[in-house]
Amino acid sequence: MNKHLIMAALCCYSSFSFAGFDVITLGAKGGIQDGNLTAFMLKSNTDNNYITLDAGSIVNGLIAATNKDAFSDMVAPISSPYTQEGYILTQKIQGYFISHAHLDHIAGLIIASPDDSKKPIYALPSVHQTISQDYFNWKAWPNFTSQGEGFKLGKYELAPLTINQWLPVANTELKVKAFPLSHSGAESTAFLFKNAANEVVIYLGDTGPDAVEKSTALDTIWQQIAPYIQQKKLKGIFIETSFSNSTPDKLLFGHLTPKWLLAELDSLAGYVGGEQPLKDLNVIITHIKHSLKKGTNPQTVIEQELNADNKLGVNFIFTEQGDRTLL
Template sequence: MKKHFIAAALCCYSSLSFAGFDVITLGDKGGIQDGNLTAFMLKSNTDNNYITLDAGSIVNGLIAATHKNAFSDMAVPSSSPYTQEGYILNQKIKGYFISHAHLDHIAGLIISSPDDSNKPIYALPSVHETISQHYFNWKTWPNFTTQGNGFKLGKYELTPLNINQWLPVANTELQVKAFPLSHSGTESTAFLFENAAKEAVIYFGDTGPDAVEKSTALDTIWQQLAPYIQQKKLKGIFIETSFSNSTPDKSLFGHLTPQWLLTELNTLAGYVGGDEPLKDLNVIVTHIKYSLKKNAVPKQIIEKELRGNNNLGINFIFTEQGDRTQL
């Protein structure tokens, strides 16, 4: 009996040690492409429930993911009244993490709210304040939250995050720590998640480089991330690259280019130390701005600029709406 117990314990330890994370891209663009705006679903591979990283597009992203068979292993119970998209929205997404309240990061949540289920919206207090004052206020949209102006429908609990403090994420195995980011005068957020195996991923909302923003926000986070990389526990970094290198610093408005991202990642490498400190690190590139100009494909340009100057051996990942990715 003792042998079976040890074997079972080792089995559980092994599965936790290599848990990893499951990611579904609900929206891969920043800016103007309505229907495909920044949002990702995230869960630990040893969990059944997801949260979202921002919420620019929700229902349209779920439809795209269904068409790509991203949810092929997620059967809708026969007793459920919902389509697969409705079932996932209502039963499998257990909370929203909103980095900042710009429309391309929250529009999907607002629009889908009438048919959504009760769940928390996690954010820094400044983000909750904007959500309450300018969106769920009975002027822009009915108040589906538990605070703010007018009659409170009570669907969404605005759950505040304290900077640099761990908080368990309800109905998941994740815990989260928030860090402030500088986004051209707006407070944005980076969310660091750990699963039960103490593996981590970090998601950056919109952010400019420290040198342009006159900030130390990114530098502070790089120092916190270094031990995870040294222990091979960091499974991925989600970070924006909104514009190509041709964009001057004065026109970044709190965003990154490939050159600036690589500069920042070299700072991270310095804190990690050793030979090839970031080799094979997964970096998921987010928030590429859609362009209406002729012969302009920003994603191709940004990918070329990142890969062509990648002296760190980083695994840059470019997802599209509806993709499912394992980290």
């Protein structure tokens, strides 16, 4: 093989094997700040189209991201009738993944729906049922879906996910596998995404710790993703830390604190095994609640509590609305 071919092979090998993922934070909070509620855009770095992970805030997040130049390599063409945020929403977001139907995870989608483009809403059947019965029912909001109450405007196909089964994500290179989560009596969802280079990221919707929820949902997920960590294919875990350690277990209502997240990461580390099994693993902290009380910012407290006891050496990442993060 001549020198140029070797170079080309190396180049293609590396770009294919280390594609990574591109994340834009549309909403960073787990309540109560309307306009900044849980939603992220995700795509493989080798792809041109995004999906969203939850949809608490959409248009407000797109405006914030545009103002932070997050779309500098995805600028709306001059011929487009759309603003930059309109172009991304209608042309580049190819589907929504909704972990559960609580308003802080879907309000942005509902409010933007009149001017949105046709695309699927992916979720577990129980989540679709709530979306269909309680929101798109001509009482709370017109029925923009293709099922349920009254005349169906047909903009959103409710595309059901099957637990523990890989499914292709239309118009992207991604595949997705769903896992159920326990969220204080409600079914929430974790989505594992795989790109063309067989790298994965996992996004967990709201969840309590297994011990408090009396569940094995997180334990099952840790067993499933441990092999990807061993193969260095897991690029990041999105997981919530809603409250600081001062919140007693009986007031968690299906959420995590730093103490509980670290305990769950210890369980994951046990399945990965070896020395420093989670060292430098990207863990993106989501769903920190905005506080109306004077005093220390909850994010500052949660950040301190996580880093103070970070014996595993994971890389905790805190993002703000409009940030672009490469994993």
